Amino acid sequence: MKIEQIYTGCLAQGAYYIVSGNEAAIIDPLRETKPYLERLEKDKVTLKYIFETHFHADFVSGHLDLSEKTGADIVYGPTAQPDFKATIAEDEQIFEIGAVKIKVLHTPGHTMESSTYLLIDEDGRETAIFSGDTLFLGDVGRPDLAQKATHLTQEQLAGLLYESLQHKIMPLPDDIVVYPAHGAGSACGKNMQKETVDTLGNQKKTNYALLQPDKESFIREVLHGLSAPPAYFGMNVAMNKGGYKSFDEVMRKANTPVSxxxxxxxxxxxGALILDTRPAAEFHKGFIPNSINIGLKGDFAPWVGAMIVDVQQPILLVSEPGTEEEVITRLSRVGFDHVLGFLDGSFASWKSSGKEIDSIHRISAEEFAQRYTEDTKVVDVRKDGEYHVAHVVNALKMPLAEINDWASSLNNEEHFVIHCAGGYRSMIAASILNSRGIRNFTEVEGGFAKIKETQIPKTEAGCTNKAV
Known part of the structure; x- marks a missing residue:
């Protein structure tokens, strides 16, 4: 038996490849099928099942394309109602792959169809669980995503999740290995550990959600501090449930140079949006007017989903030469299939043609320190938690994810300085503000990581505006 975790860091997502004998199964695959097909060919095995733990919200799964190319059955847990052919398993139903077995444990709460897959090895020993978004390392799946579909409150869903964990997961042996669908950085939870594999016994000791004394405490703690889910989540659920264009077709149409x-x-x-995926260090020097910068070398796809929101939005790309296929692939993972092509020759060709260009005023943290006064208006676009740990005294807390709520409140007659943790998110914000005609600002290279090395007054951890 072989178990391989195929972890995609930019999405904080884990897919799983299981082989026994001459058969294989894949759990929660990503959109592009090539990595899985290559493994199947190398191992000379047949893909028998594609197991989905639930209808994913944060990415578009590869179940349809993979099934089409291999003939493997798609399996969902009880109550799932996909708009395509699939096996809807019963609770505790057994599926055989070679000499091992997969037992379906229906664990509703994150969503109603959510299921955990229990792996039973060749000797009949319960070995591992593939817990999807039911159980993470350090956390559990957020129970607020399925409210509209179920007409249940988030409190009711959290209560169902508690029952699922108590009756289906907690009774399992401590040496069971936990393979979750996501890790730290995913918007599907709030308190995930950086590790991607652990034992259930350790989670019973360290996971705050599993340590709650009763259902009421569990519901309260799990729901506390949840930020609003990204707007694209619902559209990804619809694609996973209803179907989508094949990845090959999306790539053929999008991977096209445009003069x-x-x-x-x-x-x-x-009405296409011009998406510039070059690094912030290059983008700020010059770009096509009204472009939005979301750098490929970062949490690219989740920020595209959070900022662009509508997966039907037509997109034109400006990318570093040679990265176009990767950009299109990562966009497709979160459902953005309407890429019309990429600028042939990238920004260099635009600039050399003499076309109009724009730029963002960027300075180093040292320059910021030299210019800083008590009257300097500072906009901090980091997350709430980052801000509360420490921030520039009197800085305005304006998280990037909420830019549509606060952008219009800025006075373009009053200069401000904008920063994030390292410069990635602040350049996204800068490009969006610039495209909306808000241009009286300066962005800080290196963000708070560099600012904290200067003499600019900063707060103590947990304080609002007490300087250190």
Missing amino acids: IEDFETLAEQS
Whole structure:
């Protein structure tokens, strides 16, 4: 038997590849099928089952394309109602892969169809669970995503999750290995550990959710501090449940170089958003007017989903040469299938043609320190938790994820300085503000990581505006 975790860091997502004898199973695959097909060919095994732990919200799964290419059955837990052919398992139903077995444990709460898959090895020993979004390392799946679909409150869903954990997961042996669907950085939880594999026994000792004394405490603690889910989540659920274009078709249409003239025409006629995926260090020096910068070398796909929101939005790409296929792949993982092409020659061709360009005023933390006064207006676009640990005294807390709520409150007549933790998110914010005509600002290279090395007054951890 072989178990391989295929972890994708930019999505904080784990897919799983299981082999026994000449058969294999894959759990929660990503959109592109090539990595899985290569493993199957290398191991000379047949894919028998594609197990889905639930209808995912944060990414588009590869179940349909993978089933089409391999003939493998798609399996969901009880109550799932996909709009395509799939096996809807019963609670505790057994599926055989070679000499091992997968037992379905229906664990509703994150969603109603959510299921955990219990692996029973060749000797009949319960070995591991593939817990999806039911149980993370250090956390559990947020119970607020399925409210509209179920007409249940988040408190009711949290109560169901508590019962699932208590009756289906906690009785399992401590040496069971836990393989979750996500790790730290995912918006599907709030308190996940950086590790991606652990034992159930250790989680029973360290996971705050599993340590709650009763259901009421569990519900209160699990729901406390949840930020609003990204707006694209619902659209990804719809794609996973209803179907989508094949990844191969999406790649063929999107991976197309577009001349400068056609790029301008497409942008004007289609209403396409110009997405510049170059690093912030390059983008700020010059870009096509009204471009939005979300750098590929970062949490690219989740921020695209959070900022662009509508997966139907037509997109034109400006990317570093040679990265176009990766950009399109990562966009497709979160459902953005309407890429019209990429600028041939990237920004260099635009600039050399003499077309109009724009730029963002960026300074180092040292320059910021030299210019800083008590009257300097500072906009901090980090998350709430980061801000409360420490921040520039009197800085305004304006998380990037909420930019549509606070952007209009800025006075373009009053200069401000904008920063995040390291410069990635602040350049996203800067490009969005710039595209909306808010341009009287300066962005700080290196963000708070560099600012805290200067003499600019900063708060103590947990304080509001007490300088250190």
